[in-house]
Amino acid sequence: MSGADFLSLFLHFLVLSPMSIGGAITTVPEMHRFLVEQTNWLTETEFTTSIALAQAAPGPNILFVAVLGWNVAGLAGAVTAMGGIMLPSTLLTLSATRWARANREHVALRSFSAGMMPLTLGLIIATGWLLALPFLREDGHRWGTLALIAVTVGLTLKTRLGLVWMVLGGGVLGALGFV
């Protein structure tokens, strides 16, 4: 990778950042076009496993961008891609937060947050559903997965069991072939 390549990697993610409303995952099709089809920096498989890996690891899902960058050009690639995707959205969030706090009693802002709340909650439940869907489509695993999801929901609502233990428990049940 030349300096110009790093610059183009940085600029590409920089441009995607302000477009990533609803999370960077919404710009995945565009990243795929750039990294796999246009520059050939990643193969199809490298691209897909990068995202799956980040989903399975602890931490915010945005880190799939770091894994993509890592697979393009090691540590320098990871830093370049993450810097590009984070910089604009971070600056925007900070200034929007300041403005919102200074004007919190303003009727426009109160209407905004009251109007957005139902959408936000609908989106959370839709995300849970979409995360579950690929497992429910696998024939041999449908009922085990469904049962595990139901147990997780029940435990989360009714107990204060640490979330990590549930995730690790799910991993063990999966490895033992119950799911």
Place this chain on the structure above:
Amino acid sequence: MNRPESLADLYVAFTRLALQGFGGVLAVAQRELVERLGWMTREEFVETLAIAQVLPGPNVVNLSMMVGDRFFGTRGAMAALAGMLSMPAVIVLCLAVAYGELRNYPVAADALRGMGAVAAGLVLATGIKLLPALNKSPLGRPLAFGLAMAAFVLIGLLRWPLVTVLALVGGGGMAVAWWKLK
């Protein structure tokens, strides 16, 4: 309400939060910030998340910066951001290196599936837990719950693009809220 005592306090809290979040951090953020630390109420959490959601960038990372900023200004936002990203980044890159070795074992895929199912359940449970925040909505309960249901159906089942649903459900909700609040 409690509050963090120092920047280090913020950094540690968000590192702890991020490291518990497999397959996304939203469920853990609610549990930690609202239930364990008591830094915000359930209503404040949903309200902040609603703003974090329409801003570009990762929702929960935006939310963490907003929380940090509220207590310690820009330095707080940076401490929260560093907490969310630094340790998890190291771990995920180590995993990327290790993955080459592990991918030939089917047991790894089975374990991942189990963890994925739990992650889905956690997000669903978080949504259910936060739903009562709508009881206090100025929109009134029936409309607020109706819009939430519409958002779920349009995004989750019909797979409409987010921008369209944002305009319809978000815009509609805002228009009614404006009319009721003014």
